[in-house]
Amino acid sequence: MPTLKHGVLLTETEYGLALLDQESAEYWTLNPTAAVVLRNLLDGGGPERAVEILTTRYEDVDTDLAAEDVRRITDELRDAGLVVPDP
Numbered sequence: 001m002p003t004l005k006h007g008v009l010l011t012e013t014e015y016g017l018a019l020l021d022q023e024s025a026e027y028w029t030l031n032p033t034a035a036v037v038l039r040n041l042l043d044g045g046g047p048e049r050a051v052e053i054l055t056t057r058y059e060d061v062d063t064d065l066a067a068e069d070v071r072r073i074t075d076e077l078r079d080a081g082l083v084v085p086d087p
Helices: 032-042 047-057 063-079
Strands: 002-004 008-012 017-021 026-030 083-085
Touching: 002 032, 002 063, 017 032, 026 032, 032 047, 032 063, 047 063, 063 083
Parallel strands: none
Antiparallel strands: 002 083, 008 017, 017 026
């Protein structure tokens, strides 16, 4: 289960989530879809659960599209160094 990297602050916004990496001073905003994926992962849910949440919340999104979104969002969060795997 991934966690936020030490020093990354998370806050809710009107539009989704905002993340601030205090070490690099970089700031990211996550749209509602990415916010759902990150919240799910931080709460211990896996990618399959994130897909389920997205397809339930957004009825016009099919399972394949949701799975691709979850993979892309997860990869982007990891590549940006915002989340790290649990030791």
